Amino acid sequence: MAKHNAFYAQSGGVTAVINASACGVIEACRRHADRIGHVYAGHNGIIGALTEDLIDTNQESDEAIAALRHTPGGAFGSCRYKLKSIESHRAEYERLIEVFKAHDIRYFFYNGGGDSADTCLKVSQLSEKMGYPLTAIHVPKTVDNDLPITDNSPGFGSVAKYVATSTREAALDIESMCATSTKVFIFEVMGRHAGWIAAAGALAGESAEQAPHVIIFPEIAFDRAAVMARIDEAVKRHGFCVIVISEGAQYADGTFLADAGSTDAFGHKQLGGVAPTLAGMVKADLGYKYHWAVADYLQRAARHIASRTDVEQAYAVGKVAVELALDGQNAMMPAIKRVSEAPYEWQIEAAPLAQIANHEKFMPRDxxxxxxxxxxxxxxxxLSPLIQGEDFPPFENGLPKVAKLEKVRVARKLPDFTV
Amino acid sequence: MAKHNAFYAQSGGVTAVINASACGVIEACRRHADRIGHVYAGHNGIIGALTEDLIDTNQESDEAIAALRHTPGGAFGSCRYKLKSIESHRAEYERLIEVFKAHDIRYFFYNGGGDSADTCLKVSQLSEKMGYPLTAIHVPKTVDNDLPITDNSPGFGSVAKYVATSTREAALDIESMCATSTKVFIFEVMGRHAGWIAAAGALAGESAEQAPHVIIFPEIAFDRAAVMARIDEAVKRHGFCVIVISEGAQYADGTFLADAGSTDAFGHKQLGGVAPTLAGMVKADLGYKYHWAVADYLQRAARHIASRTDVEQAYAVGKVAVELALDGQNAMMPAIKRVSEAPYEWQIEAAPLAQIANHEKFMPRDxxxxxxxxxxxxxxxxLSPLIQGEDFPPFENGLPKVAKLEKVRVARKLPDFTV
Incomplete structure (x- = not known):
């Protein structure tokens, strides 16, 4: 069979295990060296393709690529950049094809969430609409766990394990001190529209009788009186109350509790500070001494407490993405299928990207x-199966070791292009 | 030799390893069962002694006591309660003696920081001032690392490792995304007057050329223009800037950047929210997109990423405390002595409590x-030796296992006492 090159890029918010998917993609490509020549990684995601800023991963040692499995962040750089429609922004797509042609790229692996699935779907249409033979596969990731079809999104299991672990640990701290100190602890976690991450905090206890006592989801309209009553009840019954709150907590009219007033490149509102907002309510309505924590990026970068299940799934979707591409399956995404729940068993199945792009999965009400x-x-x-197993990174000098990449750039062949 | 009982209590803010010290105390007492009968733990610290609310640790299995070594929080409850002077509050001391007499307690182990060392010192004087034979030993702990004499305070090494690890992980996240997203990340850590914890964040990089790029200490007067210039320089040079800031960051006149306006039981100001305060300055002065995290209790509860060195030292000070008591050394504290720096070697030496109580150790300027x-x-x-080694707890069902104690109460023999 003819041999062509592959392009791999990371997109959107990174996770503790997105590099495990990169590892899965690159190692699978290396195993198919008869059909895939170079794997070029886009520096800063799709922007790397548009600006012809390509990292030749073939220049990295097997050891460096293997180390991606335990390195958080996005090793090649990620971006928040969403391609517009082919019709309205033809120049960008023509540029992509020029770059792909110039570097003999016939395989496109895009590692991202919902917005990226949309970009990947558009790229997959290049083949048909612009006559360039390209196989585009989306590699799922997002800590928000809001991709449809797949049982869960790689990256979520690890943030879930981090949040559940941190909640359990902090709850023990507060319980120790509540007689004379803090009675209410508020832990703000990510989740703009979907409460998956906040829900994971609930795993810290074995039932609602144990901490955390209250979970606040974006899906449930925030009712101040009801929440305060529940907090008060927990303090009276247990001496303390631990609350996990989603950054996207909102009132019935859709107003966020904490609205920082700015928007990101996708037009999403930038949130932050719902924990101090809720703390202010606790102070005003109940008068209890409170503390609050905001995990922010710590939660999605916490590779040191990654879920082994998540690491394995992240690797597997990368690996299967390559197999699907080599099988000629354009516009697909390797999805995780839950084969059985107890014990948890899963497998990877291909899902059509058209069913995934621009669909957001919310917590089912039940x-x-x-x-x-x-x-x-x-x-x-x-939730419980997704946090099972540990996969501690190697440590050196007291700290997690991370991959050290050479990031050798591919010689440019085309004129500059400004994004 | 005559056999008497011991009292053990935890005091002040708990740590990831204070229970490792409890484990050290209790296991050492069990090894000296010929001289120490029961170890009674004060429920909620010294308050448990005053109110005769005692937990009979002899009723706990060896397994449960061993599990304390990997359980964060304060297993018997801690408190913020500082005894006043014997002269002005004689009733409290008389009550302590009544309780100790009633339960044949002749050994007093108090596990805490600077304020607790003061309490322990006062208790140690009961023997002389009130004619009750008691040997009082202080077992050091505090994440603030502000105890004098000892090389470091048990609890600090683990929060240091947590902060350094989290900073390294989050920095990789921000570096991945900085081309199109967050450029400035602010990580708020504990440290009211001493910048030890913020300093530990610096270990995430190998030099100031790597993230974190800026550390803000309470010991250095906050100069907004200088800090903003440094942040701007980092963003221009590296594309992003990671800042670790101590909650106690303050202006030259001693005003805290973030002053929540309330005070704790010791009269200390309750701080919080310096990260969003600094973020507001970044937005106003530089206009960069920012994110911020506040670790709060997560950092001092994070037993899952404890330093092995810290765990070993926490255990050792508990064990040696018992040996000192049995040796009749009243009013002492087992202190950690740094015997050599590279390789790090340490031993425990007894230090007189009078040299420790009410002295706060700041970061040396150099x-x-x-x-x-x-x-x-x-x-x-x-700093570096203090974060060396890992000591992961056992996990069960995806989460760290913690000690499950019976907490059998000792039958009360005295009338009620209100604190």
């Missing part, structure tokens, strides 16, 4: 308790 | 770089 302030048994059954 | 915005080589040489 994963949330009836009163809207905790998870249900169904939610627990879904 | 541990901070000349410009005041990073650590020096001397600082790095001091």
């Amino acid at each position: 994963y949330i308790s009836e009163d809207g302030l905790h998870i249900s048994d169904a939610g627990r059954r879904y | 541990y901070i770089s000349e410009d005041g915005l990073h650590i020096s080589d001397a600082g790095r040489r001091y």
Whole structure:
């Protein structure tokens, strides 16, 4: 068979395990060296393709590529950049084809979330619409766990494990001190529109009788009186109350509790500070001494407490993406299928990208308790398998070791292009 | 020799390894069962002694006590409660003696920081001032690392490792995305008056050329223009800037950048929110997109990423405390002595409590770089050994296992006492 090159890029918010997917893609390509020549990684995602800023991963040692499996962040750089429609922004697509042609790229692997799935879908149409033979495969990742079809999104299991672990640990701290100190602890986690990450915090306890006592989801309209009553009840019953709140917590009219007022490159509102906002309410309504934490990027970068299940799935979707591409399956995404729940068994199945792009998966209502302030048994059954197993990185000098890449750039062949 | 009982209590803010010290105390007492009968733990610290709320640790299995070594928080409850002077509050001391007499307690182990060392010192004087034979030993702990004499305070090494690890991980995340997203990341850590914890964040990089680029200490007067210039320089040079800031960051006149306006039981100001305060300055002065995280209790509860060195030292000070008590050394504290720096070797030596109580150890100026915005080589040489080694807890069902204690209460023999 003819031999061509592949392009791999990371897109959107990175995760603790997106590099495990990169490792899966690159190692699979190396195993198929008869059909795939070079794997070029886009520096800063799709922008690297547009600006012809390509990293030749073939120049990296096997050891460096293997180390990606335990390195958080996006090793080749990621970006928030969404391609517009082919019709309205033809120049960008023509540029992509020029770059792909110039470097004999016939395989396109795009590692991202919902917005990236949309970009990948558009790129997959280049083959048909612009007559360039390209096989585009989306490699799923997002800590938000909001991709449809797949059982979960790689990256989510690790943030879930981080949040559940941190919640359990902090709860022990607060419980120790509550007689004379802090009575209410508020832990703000990510999740703009979907409460998956906040829900994972609930795994810290074995039931709603244990900390965390309250979970606040974006899917459930925030009712200040009801939340305060629940917090008060927990403090009276247990001496303390631990709350995990999603950054996207919102009122019935869709207003966010904490709205920083700015928007990101995709037009999404930039949120932050819902924890201090809720703390202010606790102070005003209940008068309890409080503390709050905002995990922000720590949660999605915490490779040191990654879920082994998540690492394995992240690697597997990368590997299968290459197999699908070599099988000629354009516009697909390797999705995780839950084969059995207890014990948790999973496999990878190909899903058409058209069913994934621009669809956001919310928490099913029945994963949330009836009163809207905790998870249900169904939610627990879904979430628990995703945090199973540990996969500690190697440590050196007291700190996690990370991949050291050469990032050798591919010689440019084309004129400059400004994005 | 005569056999008497021991009292053990935890005091002040708990740490990831204070229970490792409890484990050290209790296991050492069990090894000296010929001289120490029961180890009674004060429920919620010294309050447990005053209110005769005692937990009989002899009722706990060896396995449960061993599990304390990997359980964060304060297993028996801690408190913020500082005894006043014997002269002004004689009733409290008389009550302590009544409780100790009633339960044949002749050994007093108090596990805490600077304020607790003061309490322990006062208790140690009961023997002389009130004619009750008691040997009081202070077991050091505090994440703030502000105890004098000892090389470091158990609890600090683990928060240091957590902060350094989290900073390294988050920096990789930000570096990946900085071309099109967040350019400035601010990580708020604990440290009211001493910048030890913020300094530990600097270990995430191998020099000030690597992230974190800026460290903000309470010891160095905050100069907004200088800090902003340094942030701007980092963004221009590296594309991004990571800042670790101590909650106690303050202006030259001693005003905290973030002053929540309330005070704790010791009269200390309750701080919080210096990260968003600094973020606001970055936005106003530089206009860069920013994110911020506040680790709060997560950092001092993070047993899952504890330093093995710290765990071993925490255990050792507990064990040696018992040996000192049995040796009749009243009013002492087992201190860690740095025998050699590279390789790091340490041993435990007894230090007189009078030299420790109410003394706060600040960062030596020469541990901070000349410009005041990073650590020096001397600082790095001091800090680095403290985060060495890992000591992961056992995991069960995807989460760290913690000790499950029976907490059997000792039958009360005395009338109620209100604190």
